[in-house]
Amino acid sequence: xxxxxxxDAASIREEWLRVALSTEPAxxxxxxxxIAGLYRLNGLPPxxxxxxxxxxxxxxxxxxxxxxxxxxxxxxxxxxxxxxxxKRREQVLRLxxxxxxxxxxxxxxxxxxxxxxxxxxxxxxxxxxxxCLPWVPGVEGIDLWERAARAGGWWVPxxxxxxxxxxxxxxxxxPGPADGxxxxxxEDGPAVVYRDGSGAxxxxxxxxxxxxxxxxAADRIAAEPEPEIxxxxxxHMGWPEYLDQTAARLIGAAPDPGNDAELRxxxxxxxxxxxxxxxxxxxxxxxxxxxxxxxxxxADPVEAAAWTYGITAPLYKQLVRRT
Amino acid sequence: xxxxxxxxxxxxxxxxxxxxxSLTIPVLDGIQAQGDLLVMxxxxxxxxxxxxxxxxxxxxxxxxxxxVLVADPGTCRWTDGxxxxxxxATAPVYLLHPEHGATGFAPGHYVTHRQREWRExxxxxxxx
Numbered sequence: 001x002x003x004x005x006x007x008d009a010a011s012i013r014e015e016w017l018r019v020a021l022s023t024e025p026a027x028x029x030x031x032x033x034x035i036a037g038l039y040r041l042n043g044l045p046p047x048x049x050x051x052x053x054x055x056x057x058x059x060x061x062x063x064x065x066x067x068x069x070x071x072x073x074x075x076x077x078x079x080x081x082x083x084x085x086x087k088r089r090e091q092v093l094r095l096x097x098x099x100x101x102x103x104x105x106x107x108x109x110x111x112x113x114x115x116x117x118x119x120x121x122x123x124x125x126x127x128x129x130x131x132c133l134p135w136v137p138g139v140e141g142i143d144l145w146e147r148a149a150r151a152g153g154w155w156v157p158x159x160x161x162x163x164x165x166x167x168x169x170x171x172x173x174x175p176g177p178a179d180g181x182x183x184x185x186x187e188d189g190p191a192v193v194y195r196d197g198s199g200a201x202x203x204x205x206x207x208x209x210x211x212x213x214x215x216x217a218a219d220r221i222a223a224e225p226e227p228e229i230x231x232x233x234x235x236h237m238g239w240p241e242y243l244d245q246t247a248a249r250l251i252g253a254a255p256d257p258g259n260d261a262e263l264r265x266x267x268x269x270x271x272x273x274x275x276x277x278x279x280x281x282x283x284x285x286x287x288x289x290x291x292x293x294x295x296x297x298x299a300d301p302v303e304a305a306a307w308t309y310g311i312t313a314p315l316y317k318q319l320v321r322r323t
Numbered sequence: 324x325x326x327x328x329x330x331x332x333x334x335x336x337x338x339x340x341x342x343x344x345s346l347t348i349p350v351l352d353g354i355q356a357q358g359d360l361l362v363m364x365x366x367x368x369x370x371x372x373x374x375x376x377x378x379x380x381x382x383x384x385x386x387x388x389x390x391v392l393v394a395d396p397g398t399c400r401w402t403d404g405x406x407x408x409x410x411x412a413t414a415p416v417y418l419l420h421p422e423h424g425a426t427g428f429a430p431g432h433y434v435t436h437r438q439r440e441w442r443e444x445x446x447x448x449x450x451x
Contacts, residue, residue: 175386177448258356271441278358280423283341292449293441308449309361310406310436311354320353323423 026152054194099180100125104205239291258322350427
């Protein structure tokens, strides 16, 4: 058995990323054949298929727990039967599984009220992981899960019918925080547009309501109960604008050693925030101010700025140029 | 001393068109930050896996935009540092970024740190 190299692992990760981000219409006959195979493994006759262009409100009564339990026992058997070293397993996790699992891909924007865990079956990271590892004889089903994922469509099984959501028509992303990660993100519209024209909004991988992208405003933020959504809306507005409109408390200000601007540290509802000024002039002739969330115990603007670069304040004070 | 225009011609890398292309990039030997990337002089202990910076440049940090280190052939080597790539230059080298322009480094040893932000209970890297 040959052991794939780093490049193989990276190319397998990229291939599954393409699957997860694909905007091609689903291959319906292939998806239906694979899903019918999974019904058979669960002791069920092939279902009828109901294709939809965007995620509907799924009615209760789905068999997701049954299908997911079988999937989990399959992955347990696959892991138990793998004849590879721990080093190789760790390499596949690091290069393939974790970057994909840490990515925020379009499937995460679909809401399954009846069974929130069902979303994880449409994560490609576990499929990509097994794609890098040798085949385990005697474990049925992984090929069917893989075919269903490649054919496209997010599906929810019911006893007589399987509801399948076709792939979206448009997906906007940006690189994620760690190597190899990709997150759904769009600043001026829905990050994902389905084939019926409806959309889903996302900010740096977080699903957000439309107002966060279309009309973020301090009063909407004040009324929003979810901290993640508040933060996304503030980041989209820009911390300086948000701070100008709210009664945030200025903890301290100090000259930035790296350029001729000021560092300002604020206390806000959820966060301590450091506002810094870019050294480089923007298109419109101004210099961009931006805010960075710093640890809650930050008390000094220069210490907070030093923390953002992972160095001490005395070192940061020696900064000679910041652009 | 070299201008942004000359760096662009030499490397084929482009900068946002509103940046002043006649700006001379200072070559400094202290700590410098380029947006979300900090570069500081350092004594590197124990690093043995030194590789030359390739002719097309080396991406020190990739995000929304890359920070690319460019050097004349044979003047700069790099290795893995404590918190990101580290490099050793024997002639001035430049770090290029489409939005931030260029940062010049005098000969010396440098380590890089990526800027970070607090996120609930831990830190996460800054998107730039």
